[in-house]
Amino acid sequence: MNKHIILLPGDGVGKEVIESAKQVLRAVATEFGHTFTTDEQAIGGEAIDHYDTPLPEATVKACQEGDAILLGAVGGDKWDTLPADKRPEKGLLGIRKTLGLFANLRPVKGFPSLLHTSPLKEHIISGSDVLIVRELTGGLYFGQPSERRENGNVVVDTLHYHREEMERIIDQGFQSARLRHNHLTSVDKANVLESSRMWREVVDEKKKEYPDIQVEHLLVDAAAMKLITQPNQFDVMVTENMFGDILSDEASVLTGSLGMLPSASIRSDGVGLYEPVHGSAPDIAGKGVANPLGMILSVALMLRHSFKMEGEAAAVEQAVKESLEQGYHTADLQMEDGQLVSTGQMTEAVVENLTVKGVSDSICSMYV
Numbered sequence: 292m293n294k295h296i297i298l299l300p301g302d303g304v305g306k307e308v309i310e311s312a313k314q315v316l317r318a319v320a321t322e323f324g325h326t327f328t329t330d331e332q333a334i335g336g337e338a339i340d341h342y343d344t345p346l347p348e349a350t351v352k353a354c355q356e357g358d359a360i361l362l363g364a365v366g367g368d369k370w371d372t373l374p375a376d377k378r379p380e381k382g383l384l385g386i387r388k389t390l391g392l393f394a395n396l397r398p399v400k401g402f403p404s405l406l407h408t409s410p411l412k413e414h415i416i417s418g419s420d421v422l423i424v425r426e427l428t429g430g431l432y433f434g435q436p437s438e439r440r441e442n443g444n445v446v447v448d449t450l451h452y453h454r455e456e457m458e459r460i461i462d463q464g465f466q467s468a469r470l471r472h473n474h475l476t477s478v479d480k481a482n483v484l485e486s487s488r489m490w491r492e493v494v495d496e497k498k499k500e501y502p503d504i505q506v507e508h509l510l511v512d513a514a515a516m517k518l519i520t521q522p523n524q525f526d527v528m529v530t531e532n533m534f535g536d537i538l539s540d541e542a543s544v545l546t547g548s549l550g551m552l553p554s555a556s557i558r559s560d561g562v563g564l565y566e567p568v569h570g571s572a573p574d575i576a577g578k579g580v581a582n583p584l585g586m587i588l589s590v591a592l593m594l595r596h597s598f599k600m601e602g603e604a605a606a607v608e609q610a611v612k613e614s615l616e617q618g619y620h621t622a623d624l625q626m627e628d629g630q631l632v633s634t635g636q637m638t639e640a641v642v643e644n645l646t647v648k649g650v651s652d653s654i655c656s657m658y659v
């Protein structure tokens with residue numbers, strides 16, 4: 292199969308982990324007989340430096356024409372004092388919005404060999420398998436006005452949602468639950484926010500269409516607590532943009548590191564942008580120590596969701612699993628044993644383990 296993939300390295304460790312994605316793509320192409328062409332485009336701080344905008348038109352055009360997009364991460368101290376519209380993060384928000392990628396799927400399932408690397412007790416996290424379905428193109432990150440007033444002493448951010456935006460992401464949550472264990476936890480702050488009360492209304496209306504799905508409502512503060520004390524109680528969590536952003540970083544603790552989590556940002560027709568959940572990690576950027584596995588597992592999500600290459604996706608996931616079982620790990624994973632390796636060496640281990648035969652259990656039971 293021929294596929295054209297747009298690569299958006301971005302900033303900081305984003306540039307480093309995109310190199311890992313490229314190597315894994317080359318290995319999948321060779322092993323399975325595909326042709327993957329790639330086109331690298333600027334986004335975030337990198338784009339500000341070269342084109343004076345975090346999202347150049349050429350980047351948008353390329354993304355619209357590609358079969359799928361892989362993104363590293365954006366942001367960094369260098370651009371933190373720029374006006375809101377010029378910040379690197381605007382580039383990422385902009386591409387999500389422009390492409391209509393309203394559903395962000397963040398599977399959180401730890402590899403058995405990493406159970407002991409989590410600061411949480413093994414018996415608590417063992418067997419946990421959560422899919423966070425996060426609304427991605429509405430809410431506080433996009434609402435207008437968002438500004439300073441009265442000499443900078445008053446600030447306004449706007450939380451705006453249309454009912455239809457809630458309906459489509461909540462539908463996604465129900466559909467994901469149906470493909471997994473038929474349990475949906477809807478997370479909101481309905482005791483305080485009007486937007487959350489409407490959200491809860493929509494969930495209760497929608498659940499009539501999905502009588503096979505067991506639905507639970509949780510307030511976000513309690514959900515944050517329960518996620519790390521009783522993670523096994525969750526199957527699919529569906530929530531609005533900012534709550535999903537925060538809860539997914541928290542959930543990464545179940546897997547041992549934020550560097551382990553992949554994500555898929557999709558719309559209904561299969562178009563998708565795939566990126567690790569983490570940011571540009573300025574504290575470790577440029578040192579060659581970043582964990583590339585969140586990025587590599589995002590490649591697996593792309594193969595599965597956008598290209599319908601289930602065997603290839605599972606082979607990548609299996610290669611990651613085997614590499615970890617062989618003891619290879621980057622510094623973010625708190626391990627006393629095994630072999631501490633760089634970003635490049637971790638990637639090489641995955642490439643080495645990647646074979647057609649290596650297809651067994653998929654770690655991401657997140658079909659959409």
Ligand SMILES: NC(=O)C1=CN([C@@H]2O[C@H](COP(=O)(O)OP(=O)(O)OC[C@H]3O[C@@H](n4cnc5c(N)ncnc54)[C@H](O)[C@@H]3O)[C@@H](O)[C@H]2O)C=CC1
Pocket residue numbers: 304363364365366367368380383549550566567568569570571572573574575580581582583585623
């Ligand atoms: N999707 C994106 O592009 C995102 C961008 N950001 C941006 O990234 C910048 C840094 O934000 P932070 O709050 O520090 O979040 P971050 O996710 O970049 O880093 C948080 C912590 O996790 C560690 N970490 C992250 N990725 C890692 C990896 N692959 N391997 C090993 N350790 C890893 C970092 O070293 C840091 O200690 C900011 O400019 C922020 O706006 C933040 C989150 C998402």
Ligand SMILES: CC(C)CC(=O)C(=O)O
Pocket residue numbers: 380383384536568
């Ligand atoms: C615009 C981003 C930096 C948001 C974020 O943290 C994320 O999508 O995980």
Ligand SMILES: [Mg+2]
Pocket residue numbers: 536537540568
């Ligand atoms: Mg985030």
